[in-house]
Amino acid sequence: xxxxxxxxAVIEVGAGLGMVALPSLPATMLLGSSLDSPVGLxxxxxxxxxxxALGVACWLARHDGQSRAARGLAGxxxxxxxxxxxxxxxxxxxxxxxxxxxxxxxxLHAAMAVWCVMSLLKRHP
Numbered sequence: 001x002x003x004x005x006x007x008x009a010v011i012e013v014g015a016g017l018g019m020v021a022l023p024s025l026p027a028t029m030l031l032g033s034s035l036d037s038p039v040g041l042x043x044x045x046x047x048x049x050x051x052x053a054l055g056v057a058c059w060l061a062r063h064d065g066q067s068r069a070a071r072g073l074a075g076x077x078x079x080x081x082x083x084x085x086x087x088x089x090x091x092x093x094x095x096x097x098x099x100x101x102x103x104x105x106x107x108l109h110a111a112m113a114v115w116c117v118m119s120l121l122k123r124h125p
Contacts, residue, residue, distance in 0.1 A: 001065030001074055001119050005058040008077060008112065012055035019048025031091065032099035054080070065119075074116050081113035 018026045023044030024034040035041050058077075061070045088106050092098045
C-alpha cells in the first residue's frame, strides 16, 4: 500500500492546497463555474483543509501498509473515491456542469477507487 498512500498523499495535498489558496480556480477547472460568494469560498476552503488532512494521513501511513489502521484508511479511501466519483458523475450528467478538468478527475477517482480495492484484496504474508 506504500505506493497507493504516497500517490494519494501527493494528489490530495496538491488539491487541498489549491482549494485553500485559490478556491475559484479548481472549481472553475472542475465544474466550469467560479465560486463567487463568501459562503462558496468558505466551503471550498474547508474542503481544501479536509483534503490536506486526508493527504497527511496517507503520507504518515505510507510505511505501515500491513497494519489494521492502514487497511482501515484504505477502506475509507475506497468510500471516499467511490462517493466523489458518484457525485461527479451526477454533477456532469445530471446537472450539466463540467470544466476542462472534469473528466480527468472522474477517471482519476475511478482509478484510485479500483487501486484501493485491489490493495485491500491483496493477500499479505
